[in-house]
Amino acid sequence: MNSTRPGPKSEARSPKSRICAICVICGCLLSFSCFKLDSFLFDPTTVDEYLQMSSADSAAWHVRGIIPDSLVEPVTLTGLDSNRVYGFFVRQPAGVDVPATDEYTVIYNHGNGQNINRYWGRVELLWEAGCNVFIYDYEGYGKSEGSPSGKACYADADAALDSVLARPDVVGSMVVYYAWSLGSFMACHLAADKGSFKPRCLILENPMASTSALAQEGAVLGIPGSFVADADFDNESRMRFLGCRTLIIYGKKDDTAVPERNARVLLDKGYGWLPELIDYPIEGANHSDLPEVMGYGEYERVVRAFMADSL
Amino acid sequence: MKHSHLVLAALPAVILLAVVRCGTVTAVAPLHRGESALAASLGGPVASVAGMNIPMPYAVARYRTGLTDRAGLYAGVHLLPAALGVVGVDFGFSYHFLEQRGGVPCVGASAGLAAFIQPRGEKAFFPQLDLVGSYRLGDRFTTYFGSQSMYQFKYAPTVVLAPFVGGEYRLSDRFALDLELKWYAMTEPTHPRNLNYKLPIGNHGAVGVVLGANWSFGGKHE
Numbered sequence: 001m002n003s004t005r006p007g008p009k010s011e012a013r014s015p016k017s018r019i020c021a022i023c024v025i026c027g028c029l030l031s032f033s034c035f036k037l038d039s040f041l042f043d044p045t046t047v048d049e050y051l052q053m054s055s056a057d058s059a060a061w062h063v064r065g066i067i068p069d070s071l072v073e074p075v076t077l078t079g080l081d082s083n084r085v086y087g088f089f090v091r092q093p094a095g096v097d098v099p100a101t102d103e104y105t106v107i108y109n110h111g112n113g114q115n116i117n118r119y120w121g122r123v124e125l126l127w128e129a130g131c132n133v134f135i136y137d138y139e140g141y142g143k144s145e146g147s148p149s150g151k152a153c154y155a156d157a158d159a160a161l162d163s164v165l166a167r168p169d170v171v172g173s174m175v176v177y178y179a180w181s182l183g184s185f186m187a188c189h190l191a192a193d194k195g196s197f198k199p200r201c202l203i204l205e206n207p208m209a210s211t212s213a214l215a216q217e218g219a220v221l222g223i224p225g226s227f228v229a230d231a232d233f234d235n236e237s238r239m240r241f242l243g244c245r246t247l248i249i250y251g252k253k254d255d256t257a258v259p260e261r262n263a264r265v266l267l268d269k270g271y272g273w274l275p276e277l278i279d280y281p282i283e284g285a286n287h288s289d290l291p292e293v294m295g296y297g298e299y300e301r302v303v304r305a306f307m308a309d310s311l
Numbered sequence: 312m313k314h315s316h317l318v319l320a321a322l323p324a325v326i327l328l329a330v331v332r333c334g335t336v337t338a339v340a341p342l343h344r345g346e347s348a349l350a351a352s353l354g355g356p357v358a359s360v361a362g363m364n365i366p367m368p369y370a371v372a373r374y375r376t377g378l379t380d381r382a383g384l385y386a387g388v389h390l391l392p393a394a395l396g397v398v399g400v401d402f403g404f405s406y407h408f409l410e411q412r413g414g415v416p417c418v419g420a421s422a423g424l425a426a427f428i429q430p431r432g433e434k435a436f437f438p439q440l441d442l443v444g445s446y447r448l449g450d451r452f453t454t455y456f457g458s459q460s461m462y463q464f465k466y467a468p469t470v471v472l473a474p475f476v477g478g479e480y481r482l483s484d485r486f487a488l489d490l491e492l493k494w495y496a497m498t499e500p501t502h503p504r505n506l507n508y509k510l511p512i513g514n515h516g517a518v519g520v521v522l523g524a525n526w527s528f529g530g531k532h533e
Binding site: 217218220221222223224226227228254255258 | 392395397427429432433434435437461463465467469471496499502503504
């Protein structure tokens with residue numbers, strides 16, 4: 001303790017100069033302070049050709065190969081800075097008899113990993129449920145040009161919606177937004193920020209609440225998301241503006257987008273603001289295995305029923 | 312999406328902003344009136360970063376000055392938030408109300424505010440309170456213990472506690488090194504969480520290590 005330790009008396013020095021030195025050091029650090037964590041939000045892989053997965057990948061991603069090639073149409077969009085963005089429109093076979101859902105078109109906003117290939121098994125499920133499905137890769141994913149960012153992803157989602165609505169074989173009032181995990185930011189952006197068009201409904205699977213929620217979860221205390229990321233990923237503030245029926249379906253054991261800090265936060269933000277908001281927890285499911293835990297038949301039934309407003 | 316692919320591969324960096332609490336304890340022992348000290352510390356809770364389990368390298372530089380032989384002021388800058396364009400500072404008041412006498416330790420408290428400010432952006436403020444007891448053991452070594460806490464009011468009201476034990480070894484009468492073991496966020500569940508903290512105790516918080524150095528100058532120095 002200072003009060004008892006021995007030592008010679010020293011000359012007093014002005015602390016002012018030392019404080020100035022500290023300020024200068026901090027100033028220097030700040031002058032280099034353009035580092036953000038946005039790039040870590042995305043984990044894309046690129047491909048030369050889509051849908052040429054190895055059997056191991058197909059098995060891991062539950063791709064069954066059930067959609068005939070003739071029903072899969074490659075689509076090219078224009079993203080941010082005129083980057084080419086790739087997607088696929090998967091349509092129902094003509095004459096298929098799936099009452100009440102045969103005209104639904106799902107815009108599928110995928111998660112942060114890999115590319116369209118990884119989500120093809122999910123496209124198959126929605127197609128099997130009787131929906132047309134449009135899936136697209138964000139910039140930097142798959143064959144899409146550019147690099148992923150919040151702005152780029154939102155621009156890509158906007159382009160995807162415009163492309164779908166421009167199709168003669170799509171009924172605008174039957175368009176559904178579907179999102180898994182990180183894709184929830186894009187789906188909520190489309191629903192909340194594109195006021196000129198409202199989807200029939202929105203389905204969020206294991207959604208994320210916001211970059212602030214992600215930061216708070218790691219740092220324990222409340223850290224604004226803008227401290228760590230430039231991306232305007234904030235579903236919490238968008239929930240009340242979605243303006244459409246919304247289903248939030250999530251695994252109760254999700255240890256990636258932990259429900260207490262994500263799905264349930266969004267539910268709390270949305271109650272009372274939306275025409276309908278359904279809380280649909282799945283016992284035993286984690287972040288990536290929700291359809292498998294539910295069973296494909298039950299998953300498809302729930303999705304189809306919600307679209308038909310009969311869940 | 313594989314868990315390992317998650318966003319939050321990066322969250323070790325996020326923790327650099329507001330890990331509770333950062334740096335070594337603010338004031339183990341009082342400064343004399345007019346005496347000042349500069350301290351630097353590095354460390355944090357152990358987490359998995361790029362496959363390695365290491366203490367978070369949170370760096371803090373602090374200035375302290377003695378107003379009386381018991382009371383003092385402190386101000387610190389948090390260096391790593393600057394890399395994210397965030398000004399991180401803390402400042403406050405410390406007071407030592409017991410001197411070491413026999414089995415009674417020297418006991419003090421520090422109260423202050425940690426502020427993280429994004430120029431032309433958002434801000435976050437966290438009141439903080441430290442309690443520390445210390446025993447001087449011989450001429451060079453002081454052992455200390457206590458608890459740090461931070462308080463959040465803006466979102467869900469939260470108190471985050473970090474009890475610690477440490478040792479200070481005096482290399483000269485003006486220069487000392489500190490080693491501190493801290494149980495960060497002892498009341499918070501460790502899993503599930505998007506950051507892979509290691510060394511929890513009963514799935515709560517994470518144990519971490521902080522190294523510090525202190526250099527005192529000026530004032531009366533016995």
